[in-house]
Amino acid sequence: MNMEALEEAELCFSQLNTSCRKTMNSHWVATLLFSLLCCITVVIVVLNLLVIISISHFRQLHTSTNLLLLSLAVADFLVGFLQMPSEFLLFQGCWIHGDFICGVNYFFGYLIVSVSVGNMVLISIDRYMAICDPMFYSTKVTLRRVQLCICLCWIFSAVHSTWILRDFLKQQHLYDFCYGECLFVSNFAEEIVDLVVTFLGPILVIILLYLRVFVVAVSQARAMRSHIAAVTLQRSETVKAKRSEMKAARTLGVVVVVFLLCSCPYYCVAIAAVNNSIWESSAAIEIWLLYFNSCLNPVIYVFFYPWFRKSIKHIITLQILQPGSSEASLM
Numbered sequence: 001m002n003m004e005a006l007e008e009a010e011l012c013f014s015q016l017n018t019s020c021r022k023t024m025n026s027h028w029v030a031t032l033l034f035s036l037l038c039c040i041t042v043v044i045v046v047l048n049l050l051v052i053i054s055i056s057h058f059r060q061l062h063t064s065t066n067l068l069l070l071s072l073a074v075a076d077f078l079v080g081f082l083q084m085p086s087e088f089l090l091f092q093g094c095w096i097h098g099d100f101i102c103g104v105n106y107f108f109g110y111l112i113v114s115v116s117v118g119n120m121v122l123i124s125i126d127r128y129m130a131i132c133d134p135m136f137y138s139t140k141v142t143l144r145r146v147q148l149c150i151c152l153c154w155i156f157s158a159v160h161s162t163w164i165l166r167d168f169l170k171q172q173h174l175y176d177f178c179y180g181e182c183l184f185v186s187n188f189a190e191e192i193v194d195l196v197v198t199f200l201g202p203i204l205v206i207i208l209l210y211l212r213v214f215v216v217a218v219s220q221a222r223a224m225r226s227h228i229a230a231v232t233l234q235r236s237e238t239v240k241a242k243r244s245e246m247k248a249a250r251t252l253g254v255v256v257v258v259f260l261l262c263s264c265p266y267y268c269v270a271i272a273a274v275n276n277s278i279w280e281s282s283a284a285i286e287i288w289l290l291y292f293n294s295c296l297n298p299v300i301y302v303f304f305y306p307w308f309r310k311s312i313k314h315i316i317t318l319q320i321l322q323p324g325s326s327e328a329s330l331m
Helices: 002-010 027-057 064-092 098-132 134-140 143-164 166-170 188-226 233-273 278-304 306-316
Strands: none
Touching: 027 064, 027 278, 027 306, 064 098, 064 143, 064 278, 098 134, 098 143, 098 166, 098 188, 098 233, 143 166, 143 188, 188 233, 233 278, 278 306
């Protein structure tokens, strides 16, 4: 009788013989993981919500570059709000929210990663245009065009995610071995397409663009140092503008590098997992590392962007509720 009760306690659904078994962790390990994931989730949600409110509310922050950061912050916010809680449930081994939510969970997982990569590419293009073609930057990179690019990025990511999950969305129990499981296993072709579209291709574009930005930035820095003694007031303003653009390029370069460091383990495991069981057994840490990047972006903004620190102060002190607060100067 005790053995039967113990076996029932290990099942996700004790009344079903086909039920999946719970992942048996010690109480101490489960409590530590739950506390850690809760803290990370709260940080991701709160910090990215601050970025969203800051850029949306303050009119001075309505620039093309900040719109890209806003899109990235929305994707990062969805990671904390939707994906982190779902990943903890999957780690426990019991999915209790039904087939529809399981499909939605995988859809948003692919969507958010694809959108984040797309935003990184757009940020690299934005910095390339600002540094390498500054004379025509304001005319070529307009708010309307950036908004269009962001919309296309989200639409393309949604189409890509739907294509990857097309068979899974039709037959959600296709990959399940027991009742209470939420499992998706992509085939070789889908893995290769996803790898090229959301990793190898974008990384190649990002590296080439930032190499070009680095070369131009170094040459501009040398030119400014050689003429620093004889600048007029007008030239001084030009030098300040160039320095501001290069500082933004460095900051966003840090964002891109951190994203690549967090995403590389995930895609390395994905490559090794094609037609192999390694994916199911060891991908959780890599997925959590990929999602952990979502709380690093706002932290980078805090260290590198004074306007973000000032906007946080306005939000926390509720100054944004005052009339005309959207016109406040943060620069």
